[in-house]
Amino acid sequence: MSREIHKRIEGRSPAFLALIAGLGILVLLGMGSAWTMEHNGHVITGMSNRIVWGMPHVFAVFLIVAASGALNVASISSVFGRTAYKPLSRLSVVLAIALLVGGLSVLVLDLGRPDRLIVAMTTYNFRSIFAWNIYLYVGFIAIAGVYLWLMMERSLNRFSKPAGMVAFIWRLALTTGTGSIFGFLVARQAYDAAVMAPLFIAMSFAFGLAIFILVIMFTSGGTGRELGEAMVRRLKNLLGIFVGAVLYFTIVQHLTNIYAAEHHAVERFILLDGGIYTTLFWVGQIIIGGALPLVLLFTPLFADSREAIALAALSVIAGGMAQLYVIIIGGQAFPLVLFPGKIVSSSFADGSIASYSPSLPEIGLGIGGVALALVIVAMAVKILALLPRTLADAETDPT
Amino acid sequence: MSCGNSCNSNTTSRRGFLTSMAASAAGATAGLTLAPGVTLFSPAQARARGKGEAASSKVRWGMLVDANKCDDGCTACVDACADENGWQGEGNPATDAQWIRKVKVTDPGTGKSQSLPMMCQHCEEPPCVDVCPTGASMKRADGIVLVDKHSCIGCRYCMMACPYQARSFVHEPVSGQRTHAPRGKGTVESCTFCVHRVDEGQQPACVEACGGTKRGALTFGDLNDSESEISKKIATYPTQAIRSDLGLKPGVRYLGLDT
Amino acid sequence: MTLRTIISVLVATFVFVAISSSAEAAGRVTIPEPAKGKGDQCVADTSFMRKNHPSLLKHQRDDTLRKGIRGNEFSLKECVACHAVDGKDAKPVTYENPEHFCRTCHAYVAVKLDCFECHASTPDKKRQANELPKKHPPTNVLSSWRDLSAQTCEGG
Numbered sequence: 001m002s003r004e005i006h007k008r009i010e011g012r013s014p015a016f017l018a019l020i021a022g023l024g025i026l027v028l029l030g031m032g033s034a035w036t037m038e039h040n041g042h043v044i045t046g047m048s049n050r051i052v053w054g055m056p057h058v059f060a061v062f063l064i065v066a067a068s069g070a071l072n073v074a075s076i077s078s079v080f081g082r083t084a085y086k087p088l089s090r091l092s093v094v095l096a097i098a099l100l101v102g103g104l105s106v107l108v109l110d111l112g113r114p115d116r117l118i119v120a121m122t123t124y125n126f127r128s129i130f131a132w133n134i135y136l137y138v139g140f141i142a143i144a145g146v147y148l149w150l151m152m153e154r155s156l157n158r159f160s161k162p163a164g165m166v167a168f169i170w171r172l173a174l175t176t177g178t179g180s181i182f183g184f185l186v187a188r189q190a191y192d193a194a195v196m197a198p199l200f201i202a203m204s205f206a207f208g209l210a211i212f213i214l215v216i217m218f219t220s221g222g223t224g225r226e227l228g229e230a231m232v233r234r235l236k237n238l239l240g241i242f243v244g245a246v247l248y249f250t251i252v253q254h255l256t257n258i259y260a261a262e263h264h265a266v267e268r269f270i271l272l273d274g275g276i277y278t279t280l281f282w283v284g285q286i287i288i289g290g291a292l293p294l295v296l297l298f299t300p301l302f303a304d305s306r307e308a309i310a311l312a313a314l315s316v317i318a319g320g321m322a323q324l325y326v327i328i329i330g331g332q333a334f335p336l337v338l339f340p341g342k343i344v345s346s347s348f349a350d351g352s353i354a355s356y357s358p359s360l361p362e363i364g365l366g367i368g369g370v371a372l373a374l375v376i377v378a379m380a381v382k383i384l385a386l387l388p389r390t391l392a393d394a395e396t397d398p399t
Numbered sequence: 400m401s402c403g404n405s406c407n408s409n410t411t412s413r414r415g416f417l418t419s420m421a422a423s424a425a426g427a428t429a430g431l432t433l434a435p436g437v438t439l440f441s442p443a444q445a446r447a448r449g450k451g452e453a454a455s456s457k458v459r460w461g462m463l464v465d466a467n468k469c470d471d472g473c474t475a476c477v478d479a480c481a482d483e484n485g486w487q488g489e490g491n492p493a494t495d496a497q498w499i500r501k502v503k504v505t506d507p508g509t510g511k512s513q514s515l516p517m518m519c520q521h522c523e524e525p526p527c528v529d530v531c532p533t534g535a536s537m538k539r540a541d542g543i544v545l546v547d548k549h550s551c552i553g554c555r556y557c558m559m560a561c562p563y564q565a566r567s568f569v570h571e572p573v574s575g576q577r578t579h580a581p582r583g584k585g586t587v588e589s590c591t592f593c594v595h596r597v598d599e600g601q602q603p604a605c606v607e608a609c610g611g612t613k614r615g616a617l618t619f620g621d622l623n624d625s626e627s628e629i630s631k632k633i634a635t636y637p638t639q640a641i642r643s644d645l646g647l648k649p650g651v652r653y654l655g656l657d658t
Numbered sequence: 659m660t661l662r663t664i665i666s667v668l669v670a671t672f673v674f675v676a677i678s679s680s681a682e683a684a685g686r687v688t689i690p691e692p693a694k695g696k697g698d699q700c701v702a703d704t705s706f707m708r709k710n711h712p713s714l715l716k717h718q719r720d721d722t723l724r725k726g727i728r729g730n731e732f733s734l735k736e737c738v739a740c741h742a743v744d745g746k747d748a749k750p751v752t753y754e755n756p757e758h759f760c761r762t763c764h765a766y767v768a769v770k771l772d773c774f775e776c777h778a779s780t781p782d783k784k785r786q787a788n789e790l791p792k793k794h795p796p797t798n799v800l801s802s803w804r805d806l807s808a809q810t811c812e813g814g
Contacts, residue, residue: 042494042570043491048493048570049493049494049568052555112551112552112555112568112569113551113553113586114552116550116552119533120532120552120554123533123550124532125533128529128530128531128556129530130531130554131532131533181556185526187560332559336562336564338502338641342505343505345502347497347500348497348500349493350500350502350564448728449729450728450730451729451730452728539724539726540725545723549719573776577782578738579735598728
């Protein structure tokens with residue numbers, strides 16, 4: 001048997017070129033959106049002094065969270081010794097880097113002064129979780145890059161396991177940091193909670209794997225590579241467990257809040273009468289992002305159908321976006337409590353729910369970030385030998 | 400032109416001062432020319448720091464809001480601040496800056512309501528300073544919390560962290576700024592306690608304007624100086640900080656809150 | 659005179675004429691002359707200011723904003739007040755106008771300025787009304803700043 005497990009894709013077919021062109025257009029659209037926002041100021045967006053983080057943050061946080069989750073497939077193989085996943089490790093690492101780059105691009109281009117990125121990279125306030133995150137993100141890209149190199153350079157393969165361990169620990173720290181951006185906001189009723197960090201880790205597992213499953217299905221189908229039943233079933237079961245974990249932490253998050261009278265108002269807002277946020281929570285996050293994928297993945301009705309699994313992965317992604325929208329935007333829409341127990345009003349909308357509707361440039365910027373991540377993956381599988389030649393059961397599961 | 404000659408002589412003495420700047424003692428600066436034509440001698444202004452003298456942690460600037468004296472409908476403090484610092488709106492209420500605003504607080508049980516100004520509370524433990532990734536959000540030695548717009552990247556995390564909704568993001572291009580209050584698109588800003596006035600020994604514009612209405616609901620001064628008017632009032636009357644449960648030790652305190 | 663020298667001189671002359679005429683033909687921008695200050699002399703020598711004004715301003719901005727040190731010499735506000743150029747409406751022009759004293763040079767050297775994104779590029783209206791521009795008699799301010807800078811600015 002040839003030892004050459006991975007192989008570059010040809011990357012000359014009209015379909016591939018069309019894919020790159022399509023994604024390229026979306027990236028340009030994102031850049032145009034960013035330029036428009038930068039040129040006119042954030043006044044053209046839906047954001048305000050009450051909703052200071054809008055749609056770009058929903059996309060950016062989703063991509064960053066998913067990035068650390070996408071690395072999991074590699075970690076399962078190198079850290080937990082499941083050799084069946086090994087052929088997928090390279091793609092897993094590249095997808096993680098690509099998603100992170102896409103997410104960070106959105107985050108940076110939504111800054112008030114993106115031209116001062118150099119300031120963010122050279123001036124640090126170490127009491128800020130944001131500043132730590134800059135290190136965590138840059139470090140993640142560097143570590144993942146080294147990890148990939150050690151896996152691809154056969155003479156250095158023996159070092160890939162410890163590198164995988166470092167990458168795994170680092171990604172846990174990264175997601176903890178991302179969750180803590182919200183968890184550390186003591187004054188905000190919707191955030192101030194330590195459960196944010198583990199919740200974000202569970203979310204990263206689910207979102208990252210959902211994207212990974214779609215990418216591996218798409219690339220296998222598009223390049224005529226075989227994708228064995230056993231591998232699909234493994235990924236499917238894993239996704240189901242992660243979706244369950246997200247639901248579990250979501251329940252813990254809200255039950256803890258409901259127990260404290262202080263948080264009744266914000267819980268009522270999210271769960272009962274928050275309009276769009278309540279709808280997104282129940283329909284988006286819980287039904288589409290949680291219940292539907294579990295039904296698609298585990299009921300005998302669909303019997304491991306690939307369409308059902310792909311649909312489950314898609315609905316996990318859609319539900320994840322809804323969840324982040326509820327957390328990020330809903331959490332800000334609910335007013336700060338300055339005078340507990342009082343009715344407050346002002347010219348600054350104190351005491352009332354802030355309104356927000358995402359603008360086209362915001363959505364365009366977010367989609368541009370997603371497209372950038374996918375373009376990086378598409379180019380990477382053409383340039384580097386990342387994709388396994390085959391994922392037939394006989395190859396991955398010799399037992 | 401009463402200014403002509405005095406300006407020149409003032410400038411000359413200032414120059415003499417400058418050359419011996421390193422050796423100059425703080426006390427020697429009383430009655431100093433702060434800017435040509437502005438010479439400070441009055442007792443109320445005696446606290447102006449001298450040229451070249453840094454803000455000191457011996458001073459802790461603070462403000463006391465007497466809610467009993469503040470009227471619903473009066474916006475003298477807000478108007479004065481907007482004029483002084485040049486943040487008049489662009490006609491977009493959701494995105495316009497509001498360094499200071501009037502808040503109406505109503506008790507749902509009794510229906511009794513109060514009106515009071517809300518602005519940066521100049522916390523001793525400011526969350527905005529903690530979360531700022533670049534250190535642009537900063538607290539001066541004398542307790543005034545500022546945004547260093549030279550290093551603000553406009554990430555708006557400070558606005559997420561502030562419990563008082565005290566900060567604004569500049570959503571639109573700005574022109575016609577006041578020379579003493581630089582502000583520009585893409586950066587975050589908030590009440591500065593009129594730091595440019597305070598450094599010259601004057602009161603913040605809002606305090607002066609409130610006094611001008613004869614209400615006198617605002618008192619500004621040094622919380623570390625037990626002889627200052629604000630310290631005496633705080634020692635005499637029960638005052639409170641808003642969201643004192645957060646332990647941020649704000650420099651702005653409220654008197655007569657109906658809680 | 660050797661032939662070689664003659665050829666050298668001819669070549670040099672040709673090159674010089676070619677360069678200068680092509681520069682003219684290309685409509686080369688003339689070297690800017692930023693507006694003179696209104697006083698007798700600047701806070702430091704022109705050559706010193708030309709070279710060091712960015713670091714002087716940067717140093718002082720941090721002192722003023724972060725430490726609260728007021729009234730020092732190298733103030734952007736004073737530069738703007740002293741070097742203001744009046745436009746057709748007899749009011750000082752803003753940085754939007756190519757005649758603005760900062761812009762004349764900065765456009766020439768193609769260095770983007772960030773100052774006036776936030777700072778006023780015209781003098782304070784109150785000052786204009788009741789004050790004469792400040793005069794700077796020649797003193798040894800510069801050397802005192804240099805002394806100071808030796809203590810505080812090294813590596814900054």
